[in-house]
Amino acid sequence: DDLGLGEPTVPSMGNGKRDFWYSDSRVHLDRQSATAMDPSMEPFGLNWGEGKVCKFLPSNNKISLTQGRIPHSRDSPIHARGIPSESKGYLEFEDVAETGNVDVRFPIRFTWQSFLVFANYFELKTSAVDEFKRERDAVAAGKRSNIDPFVFDIFKSIQLIEQYGEKLEQFAYLEATNTSSSLSIELSYVDAKNSSALYALAGRLDWCECENILKCPNGTATSGVGAKGMNDCVSTNEEVIHRISLIPPPPDEIAKPMSTGEGSIDTDSSRLVLKPFETGILTVDLSMLPNNITYNDHYRISIYDGCQPCPLRYKCNASNGHQPKTCFNPPLERQYEFLNGCLKKNRKMVCLRDDGTHEDIQKCSSRTNNSSSARSSGSLLLFSEPDLEKCLSRPYFCLDTEWNYRTYRRLCQENSAISGETEIYDCSLVHRWNTYAHWKNNVCCSEISELRGFDSCRKNECLDDPRIEDIIRGKLINVFEREYGFIPPIRKPSGKLLMNATLQEALDHESPLDLFHEWREQFPESSKLMQEVKLHHPKKPHLSHPYKITSGCCNCKRHAMPTFFETNNPISSGYPDNKHGHVQITVT
Numbered sequence: 001d002d003l004g005l006g007e008p009t010v011p012s013m014g015n016g017k018r019d020f021w022y023s024d025s026r027v028h029l030d031r032q033s034a035t036a037m038d039p040s041m042e043p044f045g046l047n048w049g050e051g052k053v054c055k056f057l058p059s060n061n062k063i064s065l066t067q068g069r070i071p072h073s074r075d076s077p078i079h080a081r082g083i084p085s086e087s088k089g090y091l092e093f094e095d096v097a098e099t100g101n102v103d104v105r106f107p108i109r110f111t112w113q114s115f116l117v118f119a120n121y122f123e124l125k126t127s128a129v130d131e132f133k134r135e136r137d138a139v140a141a142g143k144r145s146n147i148d149p150f151v152f153d154i155f156k157s158i159q160l161i162e163q164y165g166e167k168l169e170q171f172a173y174l175e176a177t178n179t180s181s182s183l184s185i186e187l188s189y190v191d192a193k194n195s196s197a198l199y200a201l202a203g204r205l206d207w208c209e210c211e212n213i214l215k216c217p218n219g220t221a222t223s224g225v226g227a228k229g230m231n232d233c234v235s236t237n238e239e240v241i242h243r244i245s246l247i248p249p250p251p252d253e254i255a256k257p258m259s260t261g262e263g264s265i266d267t268d269s270s271r272l273v274l275k276p277f278e279t280g281i282l283t284v285d286l287s288m289l290p291n292n293i294t295y296n297d298h299y300r301i302s303i304y305d306g307c308q309p310c311p312l313r314y315k316c317n318a319s320n321g322h323q324p325k326t327c328f329n330p331p332l333e334r335q336y337e338f339l340n341g342c343l344k345k346n347r348k349m350v351c352l353r354d355d356g357t358h359e360d361i362q363k364c365s366s367r368t369n370n371s372s373s374a375r376s377s378g379s380l381l382l383f384s385e386p387d388l389e390k391c392l393s394r395p396y397f398c399l400d401t402e403w404n405y406r407t408y409r410r411l412c413q414e415n416s417a418i419s420g421e422t423e424i425y426d427c428s429l430v431h432r433w434n435t436y437a438h439w440k441n442n443v444c445c446s447e448i449s450e451l452r453g454f455d456s457c458r459k460n461e462c463l464d465d466p467r468i469e470d471i472i473r474g475k476l477i478n479v480f481e482r483e484y485g486f487i488p489p490i491r492k493p494s495g496k497l498l499m500n501a502t503l504q505e506a507l508d509h510e511s512p513l514d515l516f517h518e519w520r521e522q523f524p525e526s527s528k529l530m531q532e533v534k535l536h537h538p539k540k541p542h543l544s545h546p547y548k549i550t551s552g553c554c555n556c557k558r559h560a561m562p563t564f565f566e567t568n569n570p571i572s573s574g575y576p577d578n579k580h581g582h583v584q585i586t587v588t
Contacts, residue, residue: 056091063199064173111148113510128154145329175202218313235297239315239329246282246301246585247272262313262330263338265394272587280587287581295568295579303587307556308395311338316398316554325554327398336513338396343386343512347505354379356410356427356497383501386512395553402546404536405523406516411498424503428517428535430495435534436488437462439480440472450475485537522547 057067069089097103103119110116110127118124131148132155138144160168177184177200184200216222216233219241223234247270272280284301293299302309310316315329330338351364364382385408392403410427444451444462456468481487498504509515518536520543536544568577 058091060197061176062173063175065169068174108154109150110154111150124154125158128158142328143331145331145334171203173203174199239313240309241312243309243312245270246284263311263334263341263396265308265311265396274587278588282585282587284583284585285581286579286583289580291575291580295565295577297576301561301565301583301585303559303561303585304556305559307551308553309556309558310395310398310553314398314553325398326552327554332397335397339391340511340513342391342394342396343388344507344509346387346390347384348387348390349382350385350408351380351382352410352497354381354497354499356495381497381499381501381504383504385505386515388513388516392548392550395551395556397550397552398554399552400555401550401552403548403550404518404544405521405547406518409515409517411500411504412493412495413498414494414496424498425493427493427495427497429489429493431535432486433489433492435484436480437492439484443472443476444468448476484534485539486535518544520544 059068069091093104095102106118135147177198184198220233221236222232316327351359364380412427414423440462445457520534523533
């Protein structure tokens with residue numbers, strides 16, 4: 001903590017722009033004060049600001065700790081994974097604090113899922129160190145598979161700053177290049193020209209480190225300590241890192257390469273369907289496999305009957321007789337991420353009338369195609385919604401999972417009589433209001449003590465009296481919330497459907513599953529029974545009746561194979577197994 005920029009306390013003296021971080025001893029407010037502190041530093045390019053602003057040197061040829069605007073990579077736009085737009089390329093910092101500690105409002109992607117803003121280096125350092133320790137302990141306890149890559153990078157950067165101080169500028173930098181190589185990266189500048197440039201690691205490489213360095217490849221591990229190289233990594237036989245279907249695609253289709261990422265599922269491969277008394281014969285040519293690829297050690301042929309195996313990289317636990325078979329990787333939170341990823345990729349078309357009821361897709365398509373608006377035609381709206389049924393049919397979950405009936409949310413609009421502005425809200429508020437109105441009618445007509453002295457009920461309906469509403473909202477609303485699980489809207493919504501396909505679709509939503517409403521039982525969306533069905537009560541789950549149970553993928557067992565596939569008999573040709581040839585499998 002006593003080196004350069006990394007020092008969290010005010011130093012007795014300092015050089016150049018580093019004093020910017022210390023509000024009580026900052027000396028670079030202008031050129032005169034900056035050079036007065038240490039005149040010998042001026043030839044090296046002191047940076048000073050105008051007042052409480054610190055500016056770094058712009059450069060198109062070099063990106064380092066003291067110069068060069070930080071662009072974002074072409075495949076990682078600012079709104080997704082790159083630097084935030086408000087960062088100004090990390091070229092300029094302004095202290096907005098009137099007194100006390102420095103506050104430059106430094107924006108940074110702190111984790112894979114969050115951007116945070118820090119007042120100064122000390123706050124960033126404290127948060128990063130605490131988060132790194134928390135995630136490291138979670139990895140050690142088996143609760144996480146790895147440390148968040150962004151947290152790791154920030155923590156590593158802080159370590160370098162603390163260790164090397166201003167010397168870090170001399171060997172951690174990128175220089176522009178015209179040659180693409182393994183050490184170069186293409187970065188894009190967000191400007192009028194949308195230009196890009198190649199930069200290469202020009203400094204020392206030992207400052208660059210990633211979390212997975214010196215780890216065994218996926219699916220392998222070392223036994224004990226003392227491993228010296230990749231050859232010490234052996235298969236764990238606990239996870240599948242790649243899966244290839246033996247069933248060829250239809251003649252009119254081309255086989256698509258399957259992703260090898262965690263959670264990947266083979267959804268395009270054909271399935272072998274046999275009728276009674278039919279037999280399927282599969283012939284596989286394994287003669288071209290390398291000599292050191294050994295059956296059972298590195299690969300295995302598996303047949304699954306009537307179930308879907310887990311996605312890639314899943315690790316299942318064996319059942320102990322009392323507990324169902326489940327998995328210790330990935331955690332349940334990650335399994336839901338895979339489901340949400342599926343919902344983002346797979347959508348189905350829906351057509352609604354302006355009153356919220358469903359219309360035939362083909363009829364809707366013909367009407368909207370003839371309309372001046374691409375996906376709406378007067379009283380019809382054509383848009384896509386996440387295909388929940390399709391994604392629930394995929395084996396993302398290790399355990400058998402119960403699912404309550406879910407419907408995709410609709411957006412409604414209301415024109416404010418006061419401001420004239422259009423208010424957009426979830427159409428489920430209409431159902432919530434109707435539920436509340438029915439409950440309130442029963443309360444008003446039940447002669448409860450809280451409404452004694454009021455003429456509160458006529459024709460089995462509650463009178464529209466503000467005093468009655470105040471009493472119910474003030475004294476009885478907790479009763480309603482406990483019974484139904486939500487707080488009703490303040491006023492009755494009109495329920496006018498928002499005829500805007502883009503807003504209804506919410507394509508950029510990170511968790512599409514959150515856009516679905518849960519109900520206590522299944523019902524046809526197009527019927528009027530929806531008004532009678534109750535929303536799922538999160539605190540009373542026993543009141544809901546699951547409409548679907550998805551089978552846990554860890555229960556999907558590989559079919560028993562003939563003895564030939566369970567043993568290895570090395571042959572005289574030099575192969576470590578007897579599978580380097582044509583292998584035939586008969587399925588009945």
